[in-house]
Amino acid sequence: MVSLDQFKQTYITECFELLVDMEAYLLALDIDAVDTEQLNAIFRCAHSIKGGAGAFGLDAIMNFTHVLEALLDSMREKKVKPSRVAVDMLLKSVDVVTQMVRVAQDNVALPDGFGHELLEQLKGLAAGSGIESAPISGNSSDEGKESKENIEQQRWHINFAPHETLLATGNEPMLILRELERLGTVEVMAFTHRVPVLEELNPTCCYIGWSIVLNTDKLEDNIREVFEFVADHCDLTIVMEEAKPPEDEFVADVRSNNIKIVADDNPARSTQSSSIRVDLEKVDRLVNMIGELVITEAMLKAQTREFTEGQFSDLMRGVSELSQHTRELQEAVMAVRMQPVKSIFSRMPRIVRDISAQLGKEIRLVTSGENTEVDKTVIEQLGDPLTHMIRNSVDHGIESPQVRIAKGKPEEGTIHLSASHRGGRIIIEIRDDGAGINRAKVLAKAREKGLIAADSMPSDEECDNLIFLPGFSTADVVSNISGRGVGMDVVRRNIQGLGGIVQVTTNPGKGSLFTVSLPLTLAILDGMIVRVGAENYIIPITNIIETLRPKSDHVKRVEGHNDVINVRGDFVTVVYLHRIFNVTEAESDPSKALIVLVESGQKKMGLVVDELIGQQQVVIKSLESNSDPVAGVSGATILGDGRVSLILDIDGLKSLCHGHAELEAA
Amino acid sequence: MAKKVLTVDDSKSMREMVSFTLKSAGYEVVEAEDGKAALAAISGVKVDAVITDLNMPNMNGFELIRNLRANPTYKFTPILMLTTEGDSSKKEEGKSSGATGWIVKPFNPEKLIEVVKRVCP
Numbered sequence: 087m088v089s090l091d092q093f094k095q096t097y098i099t100e101c102f103e104l105l106v107d108m109e110a111y112l113l114a115l116d117i118d119a120v121d122t123e124q125l126n127a128i129f130r131c132a133h134s135i136k137g138g139a140g141a142f143g144l145d146a147i148m149n150f151t152h153v154l155e156a157l158l159d160s161m162r163e164k165k166v167k168p169s170r171v172a173v174d175m176l177l178k179s180v181d182v183v184t185q186m187v188r189v190a191q192d193n194v195a196l197p198d199g200f201g202h203e204l205l206e207q208l209k210g211l212a213a214g215s216g217i218e219s220a221p222i223s224g225n226s227s228d229e230g231k232e233s234k235e236n237i238e239q240q241r242w243h244i245n246f247a248p249h250e251t252l253l254a255t256g257n258e259p260m261l262i263l264r265e266l267e268r269l270g271t272v273e274v275m276a277f278t279h280r281v282p283v284l285e286e287l288n289p290t291c292c293y294i295g296w297s298i299v300l301n302t303d304k305l306e307d308n309i310r311e312v313f314e315f316v317a318d319h320c321d322l323t324i325v326m327e328e329a330k331p332p333e334d335e336f337v338a339d340v341r342s343n344n345i346k347i348v349a350d351d352n353p354a355r356s357t358q359s360s361s362i363r364v365d366l367e368k369v370d371r372l373v374n375m376i377g378e379l380v381i382t383e384a385m386l387k388a389q390t391r392e393f394t395e396g397q398f399s400d401l402m403r404g405v406s407e408l409s410q411h412t413r414e415l416q417e418a419v420m421a422v423r424m425q426p427v428k429s430i431f432s433r434m435p436r437i438v439r440d441i442s443a444q445l446g447k448e449i450r451l452v453t454s455g456e457n458t459e460v461d462k463t464v465i466e467q468l469g470d471p472l473t474h475m476i477r478n479s480v481d482h483g484i485e486s487p488q489v490r491i492a493k494g495k496p497e498e499g500t501i502h503l504s505a506s507h508r509g510g511r512i513i514i515e516i517r518d519d520g521a522g523i524n525r526a527k528v529l530a531k532a533r534e535k536g537l538i539a540a541d542s543m544p545s546d547e548e549c550d551n552l553i554f555l556p557g558f559s560t561a562d563v564v565s566n567i568s569g570r571g572v573g574m575d576v577v578r579r580n581i582q583g584l585g586g587i588v589q590v591t592t593n594p595g596k597g598s599l600f601t602v603s604l605p606l607t608l609a610i611l612d613g614m615i616v617r618v619g620a621e622n623y624i625i626p627i628t629n630i631i632e633t634l635r636p637k638s639d640h641v642k643r644v645e646g647h648n649d650v651i652n653v654r655g656d657f658v659t660v661v662y663l664h665r666i667f668n669v670t671e672a673e674s675d676p677s678k679a680l681i682v683l684v685e686s687g688q689k690k691m692g693l694v695v696d697e698l699i700g701q702q703q704v705v706i707k708s709l710e711s712n713s714d715p716v717a718g719v720s721g722a723t724i725l726g727d728g729r730v731s732l733i734l735d736i737d738g739l740k741s742l743c744h745g746h747a748e749l750e751a752a
Numbered sequence: 753m754a755k756k757v758l759t760v761d762d763s764k765s766m767r768e769m770v771s772f773t774l775k776s777a778g779y780e781v782v783e784a785e786d787g788k789a790a791l792a793a794i795s796g797v798k799v800d801a802v803i804t805d806l807n808m809p810n811m812n813g814f815e816l817i818r819n820l821r822a823n824p825t826y827k828f829t830p831i832l833m834l835t836t837e838g839d840s841s842k843k844e845e846g847k848s849s850g851a852t853g854w855i856v857k858p859f860n861p862e863k864l865i866e867v868v869k870r871v872c873p
Contacts, residue, residue: 096768138765140857255847315871
């Protein structure tokens with residue numbers, strides 16, 4: 087038995103892709119003007135899933151998709167109208183099959199009767215058209231044949247007279263005779279009386295016939311099977327010696343149900359590019375090696391800086407070419423890990439559809455820039471925050487149809503989800519034409535929760551962004567739809583975790599715009615190199631707010647706590663990097679050093695450093711593969727001069743400096 | 753010399769399975785993802801047999817079979833179509849397009865080898 091298990095993973099991946107496609111096609115289906123091509127595409131998805139399911143013995147999937155396929159087929163034949171109810175049911179089927187595939191992937195058993203109810207509904211829908219789906223025969227037919235093998239030798243008389251057309255089907259009588267030989271012993275006699283004279287002979291036609299006597303212990307079905315492909319192109323009689331009436335041929339053909347074939351030319355899938363599947367590990371190794379190469383190149387380049395003009399000119403030219411190629415190579419390799427955001431965007435129409443139906447809102451989701459690419463890891467972690475933001479827009483942003491009409495807006499609300507590249511980052515925008523943020527309410531809520539000082543008067547922009555504060559979301563602002571236990575603060579934290587920024591601007595009464603800006607890759611970071619004593623550290627640019635040199639009286643000592651600095655009325659904890667990392671010969675007087683104001687979440691800190699060296703893209707090297715996690719440090723990089731420099735983890739630093747203060751106070 | 757078989761299917765897993773099974777039986781295999789790709793694939797090499805799915809984008813199995821039969825090199829080449837049980841009308845259309853025979857899905861490796869050997873030993 088040839089084992090096919092090694093292809094199961096490919097099949098499962100393929101199923102997920104097909105299911106996503108199927109869902110997209112279903113959502114795009116206009117039930118008032120059904121596009122046959124789209125139905126064909128949906129049918130093909132179900133068909134392909136079913137085909138593979140049989141091969142891997144995934145009966146639940148096969149049985150389910152079989153019914154699905156039958157229903158879709160009758161839709162193609164216009165026997166069943168693809169009503170809204172039917173489309174909903176098909177969408178549910180996509181969920182059920184997705185679940186089944188997931189279960190198959192984990193090699194666990196499905197709960198009894200899983201999807202059964204839906205299956206019955208689908209059957210009912212298909213039955214409404216008056217056609218029953220043909221039962222699946224699977225492999226049972228083969229078993230039947232082989233189990234009844236042990237019968238006595240019989241003598242069969244076979245007359246096989248090919249029509250002249252037989253050869254044109256690609257069949258070859260010679261092979262058929264050989265095949266018969268495998269069933270038993272044969273005596274063959276050829277009839278050549280139909281062979282014309284040479285001038286009239288067409289070499290592409292078959293004129294010879296055969297009379298065969300076969301001794302075999304096999305059944306008539308086995309013999310007929312040999313002639314299966316040529317049955318239409320020959321006169322065939324098969325008679326057992328004690329004459330037996332011939333059976334009906336090809337019972338299966340009776341089930342003919344007139345399937346119409348429509349030319350398959352689907353523009354939606356023609357953009358499919360030729361691609362290969364590569365193990366992610368291989369790509370990551372490549373990315374890693376490129377990182378090393380970039381560092382080596384930077385080191386080489388740093389060496390050549392000491393040369394005087396005209397010295398080693400060939401070497402200099404080589405180095406400059408090397409750096410150019412390295413950069414191109416780096417971009418190319420990073421591009422391998424890049425994927426279009428389509429994979430997340432395509433989930434959104436369903437979410438909008440489901441929630442707006444629950445809320446009784448009419449919402450149209452427009453997406454653009456689906457082909458914008460971003461690193462795979464970013465894609466994977468972007469799904470949740472994006473889903474939450476979309477839910478939020480549907481729930482809070484877009485008003486109910488009545489309210490919209492009263493406001494003179496179109497009844498149907500629009501959410502525009504778009505992605506684009508801007509300056510080495512990907513920008514994702516969610517724009518709705520809903521009510522916008524109610525600033526008065528937000529402000530009141532923030533004051534009530536003590537998130538801002540009672541007397542502070544934030545600007546409109548600051549006010550809008552208050553919704554990202556931890557603890558802002560409350561029961562009376564958030565319904566059970568976008569509530570789900572996470573607020574916008576979690577969205578912001580997730581996005582910051584990816585090195586991104588999220589902001590909102592609102593136009594009261596007209597709508598809101600959420601903007602997410604993310605780095606294209608997590609392997610490279612925009613960093614500020616700072617010097618502390620003789621050491622260099624990297625601060626992620628996304629964390630930096632500003633840099634300042636305080637006057638000595640701006641920094642205040644607080645007994646038992648960290649020092650604080652007054653930044654325009656805000657008291658910010660001062661963190662002396664040289665104390666945390668035990669660096670000697672560093673400037674400890676903030677008024678002689680610099681303070682880099684950083685933020686993580688809503689907490690700000692002032693990091694005391696000696697000097698800013700400059701901004702640079704650095705390749706992130708993980709420390710954790712070589713050592714235990716180091717608090718306050720997220721990774722390391724190697725600078726052009728070959729020195730290792732630590733990348734600061736602002737979140738980690740925050741908790742570290744609290745511990746530090748307590749330690750000093752003790 | 754090993755016989756060369758072209759397998760045409762838009763499902764990668766199906767192609768891989770057909771390919772793997774045939775290779776294990778000593779065939780050489782060429783893969784194509786639809787009818788168009790199949791025609792492109794045979795422009796440089798001569799294959800001894802073709803196994804094609806019927807439902808495919810760009811160019812379906814029937815068109816592929818008709819195209820192959822119109823090509824003098826492939827006039828008599830065995831062409832097997834992959835079809836499902838109960839699709840007798842498809843089987844008929846396949847036959848009238850010039851298919852040599854058919855393989856009924858679900859895919860079964862032993863059956864595949866048996867059928868391929870029958871038309872292209």
